[in-house]
Amino acid sequence: MANVTHPQAGAKRATSASDPIYADIKARILSGRLPPATPLRQDEIARSHGVSKIPVREALRRLEVENLVVFEKNKGATVRFYTETEILQLLDIRIALECRALELAVPNMIAADFRETQALLRDYAQKVEVSEWSRLNVQFHQMLYEPCGNRQLLAMIDDLQQKLGQYLRLLVTEATGLERPMREHQDILSACMAGDVDAAVAALRAHIEATKKEVAAFLRRGA
Amino acid sequence: MANVTHPQAGAKRATSASDPIYADIKARILSGRLPPATPLRQDEIARSHGVSKIPVREALRRLEVENLVVFEKNKGATVRFYTETEILQLLDIRIALECRALELAVPNMIAADFRETQALLRDYAQKVEVSEWSRLNVQFHQMLYEPCGNRQLLAMIDDLQQKLGQYLRLLVTEATGLERPMREHQDILSACMAGDVDAAVAALRAHIEATKKEVAAFLRRGA
DNA sequence: ATTGACAAAATAGTATACGATTTGCAAGAA
DNA sequence: TTCTTGCAAATCGTATACTATTTTGTCAAT
Numbered sequence: 001m002a003n004v005t006h007p008q009a010g011a012k013r014a015t016s017a018s019d020p021i022y023a024d025i026k027a028r029i030l031s032g033r034l035p036p037a038t039p040l041r042q043d044e045i046a047r048s049h050g051v052s053k054i055p056v057r058e059a060l061r062r063l064e065v066e067n068l069v070v071f072e073k074n075k076g077a078t079v080r081f082y083t084e085t086e087i088l089q090l091l092d093i094r095i096a097l098e099c100r101a102l103e104l105a106v107p108n109m110i111a112a113d114f115r116e117t118q119a120l121l122r123d124y125a126q127k128v129e130v131s132e133w134s135r136l137n138v139q140f141h142q143m144l145y146e147p148c149g150n151r152q153l154l155a156m157i158d159d160l161q162q163k164l165g166q167y168l169r170l171l172v173t174e175a176t177g178l179e180r181p182m183r184e185h186q187d188i189l190s191a192c193m194a195g196d197v198d199a200a201v202a203a204l205r206a207h208i209e210a211t212k213k214e215v216a217a218f219l220r221r222g223a
Numbered sequence: 224m225a226n227v228t229h230p231q232a233g234a235k236r237a238t239s240a241s242d243p244i245y246a247d248i249k250a251r252i253l254s255g256r257l258p259p260a261t262p263l264r265q266d267e268i269a270r271s272h273g274v275s276k277i278p279v280r281e282a283l284r285r286l287e288v289e290n291l292v293v294f295e296k297n298k299g300a301t302v303r304f305y306t307e308t309e310i311l312q313l314l315d316i317r318i319a320l321e322c323r324a325l326e327l328a329v330p331n332m333i334a335a336d337f338r339e340t341q342a343l344l345r346d347y348a349q350k351v352e353v354s355e356w357s358r359l360n361v362q363f364h365q366m367l368y369e370p371c372g373n374r375q376l377l378a379m380i381d382d383l384q385q386k387l388g389q390y391l392r393l394l395v396t397e398a399t400g401l402e403r404p405m406r407e408h409q410d411i412l413s414a415c416m417a418g419d420v421d422a423a424v425a426a427l428r429a430h431i432e433a434t435k436k437e438v439a440a441f442l443r444r445g446a
Numbered sequence: 447a448t449t450g451a452c453a454a455a456a457t458a459g460t461a462t463a464c465g466a467t468t469t470g471c472a473a474g475a476a
Numbered sequence: 477t478t479c480t481t482g483c484a485a486a487t488c489g490t491a492t493a494c495t496a497t498t499t500t501g502t503c504a505a506t
Contacts, residue, residue: 016296017490018284042458052491054277057459058284061241065288073239074458074497089373096323096376097316104315150312153319240460266487275461280489297467297488 018055021045022062029068029079030162032169036081040069066159082167084219090164091212097157098141098208099201102188104148106197114193117143121185125178133178134169140185144192144204168215176214184210240278244268245285252291252302253385255392259304263292289382305390307442313387314435320380321364321431322424325411327371329420337416340366344408348401356401357392363408367415367427391438399437407433 025045028034040060042053049056060077063069069077082090120143124136138161145154184207191200248268251257263283265276272279283300286292292300305313343366347359361384368377407430414423 016294041456043456053458054280054460054490057277058281061281061284062288065285071239075499076458086375089375092323092327092373093320093376093379096319100315100319150315152309152312153316156316264487265489276488277460277490298469299488 016055016058017051018058018062021049021051021056022059024049025059026063026066026068029063030166032166034079036079038079040077040079042076067163082163087164087167087219088212088216090160091208091215094157094160094164095205095208095212097153097160098145099205101145101148101150101153101157102192102204103197103201104150104153105145106147106192106195106200108147108149109192110147113143113147114189117189117192121182121189124185125182134165137181138165144188176211180210181207239281240274241281241285244272244274244279245282247272248282249286249289249291252286253389255389257302259302261302263300263302265299290386305386310387310390310442311435311439313383314431314438317380317383317387318428318431318435320376320383321368322428324368324371324373324376324380325415325427326420326424327373327376328368329370329415329418329423331370331372332415333370336366336370337412340412340415344405344412347408348405357388360404361388367411399434403433404430 025034025040034040042056042060046053046056060069060071064071064077068080070080071077117140120136120140124133124140127133127136141161142154142158145157148154184203188200188203188207191203248257248263257263265279265283269276269279283292283294287294287300291303293303294300340363343359343363347356347363350356350359364384365377365381368380371377407426411423411426411430414426
């Protein structure tokens with residue numbers, strides 16, 4: 001079954017006209033520049049990218065599968081929004097995926113991993129800019145999971161992070177402050193360094209559950 | 224943020240020409256009728272469905288995002304295959320998602336759930352047809368997770384099951400026999416009925432890990 | 447003023463058409 | 477024979493063009 005010479009092996013698929021359009025719209029949705037319910041006019045996108053509607057539609061169909069846009073027959077595509085319930089459910093899925101990734105990663109971590117992650121946490125504590133917090137937070141989590149060696153799992157985690165970021169970028173950091181997350185991050189890392197898988201997973205789970213509670217409160221207050 | 228009147232709320236999107244094509248090709252890939260590396264000729268598919276290439280390409284782009292087909296520039300789409308490593312990694316993701324779903328589901332289970340699931344297991348034991356085993360197995364798992372109430376999570380589990388089924392439909396049941404899985408299924412259900420979340424999750428995890436070992440052995444033998 | 451009907455404009459969806467790339471095959475050279 | 481080389485056919489990718497549906501704007505009747 002394994003077949004190294006087959007085209008799809010390493011294959012960064014050569015680019016088609018829909019690829020840059022796909023990437024552009026996706027980035028704009030995930031960054032919040034295209035808020036939920038924004039209509040995505042095909043002619044307009046086509047014109048702005050200097051192509052016809054066909055690659056545009058292909059890009060939009062791809063985003064549809066990723067649950068980032070919604071098609072309505074003869075009305076076109078709009079940026080999808082997630083309900084409060086769905087956002088909280090995504091956090092439950094985060095717990096599943098990230099705990100598993102960490103569980104698989106801990107046995108593979110080496111000294112260099114610990115050094116780099118520890119250094120990241122130090123930077124984290126010193127940054128004052130709120131916009132940096134979010135980026136560093138994501139990076140911390142990625143560094144924890146990366147040694148798990150399961151690319152598909154890492155991709156799913158990344159996908160979730162981006163979707164949630166679209167809604168939570170500001171809140172979590174601003175509303176929460178840094179103390180709790182920082183303390184929890186350190187707990188997780190310490191358990192990893194001790195090689196205690198169960199403790200690390202428990203700490204991570206508690207961390208995400210705490211985040212979930214904050215998010216739930218925030219959304220109740222009417223986001 | 225919640226908005227019941229918004230178009231995308233309940234929204235079964237009205238059908239476009241690419242929908243039936245998408246569904247057809249997806250079903251044929253997942254059932255194994257279109258084996259990995261099969262080229263998917265756009266003109267041919269278009270002709271057989273009585274449409275032009277455009278809806279066909281949209282369908283294929285959707286399948287590409289789902290990792291079911293691969294595009295190569297100017298060569299078109301082929302059915303994607305997963306390597307042995309990737310299949311085993313999918314099983315690791317199964318552990319993550321299904322254990323989480325069960326954990327969330329157990330507290331929501333009611334007497335009727337137990338009755339139906341128990342009945343299913345009895346049927347299971349009496350069926351002789353191998354083809355039925357696989358279907359009943361999937362159904363058993365779905366019934367366990369359904370009370371978790373997280374549609375997105377259930378959809379992801381279903382997606383995984385189908386992708387794995389494409390490769391493992393026969394093997395797992397034929398190579399393994401029924402004794403082990405049956406015993407493990409009963410263990411899981413008993414723990415659920417006792418309301419013991421931890422025991423249920425532990426039993427499920429052991430069940431999937433055992434499956435993973437069998438799959439690994441099967442694949443090593445050269446599937 | 448408000449509503450209803452209808453025409454006009456905008457937009458979506460898809461077939462057709464065509465240039466570009468790849469593939470298959472045959473003929474000739476090593 | 478085996479390896480090039482060079483068409484010809486097949487196939488892909490996308491622009492153009494046309495139809496169908498939805499939205500918008502206008503005007504008359506209430």
